[in-house]
Amino acid sequence: MPSNRSCFPYCESLRHASHKLAGPPWAREVKRFTKFSPKSTLAPHARRASESLHLYRRGIRLMSIRTQNSFPLLALLAAILATAPSAPAQSSFDLRSPDNRIEIRIRTVPAVRYDVLLKGRALLQDCTLSLDVDHKILGVDSKVRSSKKRSYDQTVEPAVHQKFARIHENYNEVRLEMEGGYAVVFRSYNEGAAYRFETSLPQQQVKIYREEVRFNFPGDATVFYPQEDSMFSHNERRYVPQRLKEIDPAFIATMPAVVDAGEGAKLAIGESDVEDYPGMWLHGTNGPALVGTFPHYPLKEKLERDRDLRVVEAADYIAVTSGTRTFPWRLTGIVEKDADLLTNQLVWLKSRVGLV
Numbered sequence: 504m505p506s507n508r509s510c511f512p513y514c515e516s517l518r519h520a521s522h523k524l525a526g527p528p529w530a531r532e533v534k535r536f537t538k539f540s541p542k543s544t545l546a547p548h549a550r551r552a553s554e555s556l557h558l559y560r561r562g563i564r565l566m567s568i569r570t571q572n573s574f575p576l577l578a579l580l581a582a583i584l585a586t587a588p589s590a591p592a593q594s595s596f597d598l599r600s601p602d603n604r605i606e607i608r609i610r611t612v613p614a615v616r617y618d619v620l621l622k623g624r625a626l627l628q629d630c631t632l633s634l635d636v637d638h639k640i641l642g643v644d645s646k647v648r649s650s651k652k653r654s655y656d657q658t659v660e661p662a663v664h665q666k667f668a669r670i671h672e673n674y675n676e677v678r679l680e681m682e683g684g685y686a687v688v689f690r691s692y693n694e695g696a697a698y699r700f701e702t703s704l705p706q707q708q709v710k711i712y713r714e715e716v717r718f719n720f721p722g723d724a725t726v727f728y729p730q731e732d733s734m735f736s737h738n739e740r741r742y743v744p745q746r747l748k749e750i751d752p753a754f755i756a757t758m759p760a761v762v763d764a765g766e767g768a769k770l771a772i773g774e775s776d777v778e779d780y781p782g783m784w785l786h787g788t789n790g791p792a793l794v795g796t797f798p799h800y801p802l803k804e805k806l807e808r809d810r811d812l813r814v815v816e817a818a819d820y821i822a823v824t825s826g827t828r829t830f831p832w833r834l835t836g837i838v839e840k841d842a843d844l845l846t847n848q849l850v851w852l853k854s855r856v857g858l859v
Contacts, residue, residue, distance in 0.1 A: 596650060600691040601673045605837060607691050611679065615642040615687055619696050621837060625721050626764045632687070634700050634830070635713040639683070641700060642715070646682040653678075665851055672852050695849045697834035699776075704826035711822040716783065716795030716833050718772060720762065723748045723791050727761040730754050734784060734798050735813060750787025755796060759836075760785055761844070762793075771836035771844060775853035779824050780831055795833070797821045 594612040599605065606620040619627040633642035656673045674692045681687065686701045702709075724747055729740035738757045747762075759773040772793065774783050781797045788794055799817035806812050832853040838844050 593647060593650065596677050596679070596689075598652075598675055598677050598689055598691045600693050601654070601656070601675060602693045604693065605691050605696060607689055607696050609677070609679070609689060611645050611647050613644060615645055615679075617689070617698070619835065619837075621764075621768055621839075624766070624768075626768060626770055626837065627835065628719055628721055630719050631715060631717045632698065632700075632833070633713075633715040634685075634711065636702065636704065636709050636711060637706070638712060641681070641683065641685045641702070642687065647679050648682055649680045651678045651680075652676065659852070661851075665848065666846055667848075670848050670852065692849060694838075694847050695771075695834060695836040697775075697832045697849065697853060699832045700830040702826060702828060702830070706826040708823060709826045710820040711780075711824060712820045714783075714795065714797060714821070714830075718793045718835070720747060720764070720791040724765070725763040726750070726793070727763075728754075728785075728787075729756045729758075729760065731756055731784070735811075747787070747791050747793070748789055750793075751789060752786050752794075754787050756785045758783065758785060760793065767839050769838050769841060769844060771838075771847065773834055773836065773850050775832045775834060775850045776829070777831045779828075780822050783831070783833075 594610060596609040596611075598607040598609065604622055606623075608618040608620070610616045615632055617627075617630050617632075618625055619630075631642075633640050635641075652675065654675050657671075659670045659672055660668065661670065674690045676688060676690045679687045679689075684702060684704045686703075687698060688701060689698045690696070725744050726747055727742040728745050728750060729738075729742050730745075730750075731738075731740060734755065736757070740757065742761070744763075759771045762770040762772065764770055772785065777783075781800075783795045783797060785793045786796050798814070798821070800820050800822060801814040801816070802818055803814070803816035804812050805815045834849055834853060836844070836847040836849045838847060
C-alpha cells in the first residue's frame with residue numbers, strides 16, 4: 504500500500520507553501536491532515552482545508568493586484584490634497600475703545616493700514632506704516648502669524664504728580680504677530696489711538712534706514728502747525744492755523760500738531776516712549792495728509808556756543824539700535840472739546856514712566 508506521502512504528492516508542496524505564505528492559523532494547520540490516508544474520515548477535511556488555503560492565497564493575490572491598480576489613484580488624490588489652497592489667514596481687525604466711541608479698523612494686505620473713526624465718522628483713513636530694518640521692510644507684504652486681543656484697566660499714581668494725582672489707564676489692544684520676527688501693536692483708548700512696532704530679530708544690533716508714518720485725513724482740514732525752519736531748533740514755535748493742502752513737503756514741524764476734524768473733534772498728533780531713537784517731526788504733502796520725518800544718525804558733531812551741538816555729517820540711516828526692542832508709540836489724542844486737550848494724558852501713559 505502506498506504511503507500517505509505518495510498518495511498525496513500535492514500535500515507536500517501545499518505544506519511547504521503554507522510555511523512560505525503567512526495566513527490564518529487554520530492555513531498553517533493543513534499539514535496535520537496530510538498524515539491520513541484517503542480512506543480516513545479526516546481526508547475530506549484535508550481536501551476542504553487545501554481548497555480553503557487555495558482560495559485564501561488567490562484572495563491575497565487579488566488584493567495585491569487591486570492595491571497596485573489603486574496606487575496611482577491614491578497618489579493623485581494625495582497630490583490634489585497637498586496642492587489644495589488652505590483657508591486664508593485673517594487680514595482685517597477691528598478694535599474699539601472701552602467706551603465704544605473710538606474705533607480702529609486695521610488691514611494687513613498688501614501692507615499694514617488703518618482707519619480711525621469717532622462715533623462712526625472717519626477721522627483718519629488708509630494710514631500707512633512701515634519700518635526699514637537693514638533694508639528689510641517691516642509692515643509691507645506682511646503675513647499675520649497670530650493675533651491676540653486683551654483689555655487693560657488700572658489706575659496709576661505718578662511719583663511726580665501730573666495734572667492729576669491719579670490717572671486712569673483703560674484700553675483695548677490687539678497684537679499682530681507677523682512672519683519675520685516682528686509685531687505691530689494697536690491700542691484704542693477713550694482718549695485716542697496708538698500703535699507701535701516691536702521686533703525680536705536675531706541680530707544684536709540693527710540699522711533703521713527709514714520709518715514710514717503717514718496720517719491721511721478724509722478732507723482738507725485745518726491744522727495748527729508749529730512750523731520750523733530746520734531741525735536745528737529749540738522747538739519754541741507758534742501754532743499757526745493752515746489748511747493741509749497749503750503745507751508744502753519742505754515745511755517741517757515739531758509735535759504735537761493739532762488737526763481740526765470738524766464737528767468739534769480735534770486730533771493731537773504725537774509720540775511717546777522715545778528711547779535710543781530719533782524724535783519724529785512732521786512735514787506736509789500739499790494734500791490731506793501729514794507725514795513723519797526723522798533726522799539722520801549723526802556721524803560728526805560740532806559744538807557751537809554753550810548749548811548748540813550742530814550735526815556736520817550724517818549717515819544714510821536714522822538709528823542704530825537693538826534688534827529686539829519696542830519702538831516709540833505713534834499716537835493721536837482725540838477730544839470733542841478743546842479744553843480736553845489740556846487733560847489728555849495719552850502721551851504720559853505711553854511713556855516709560857507710565858505703563859507700557
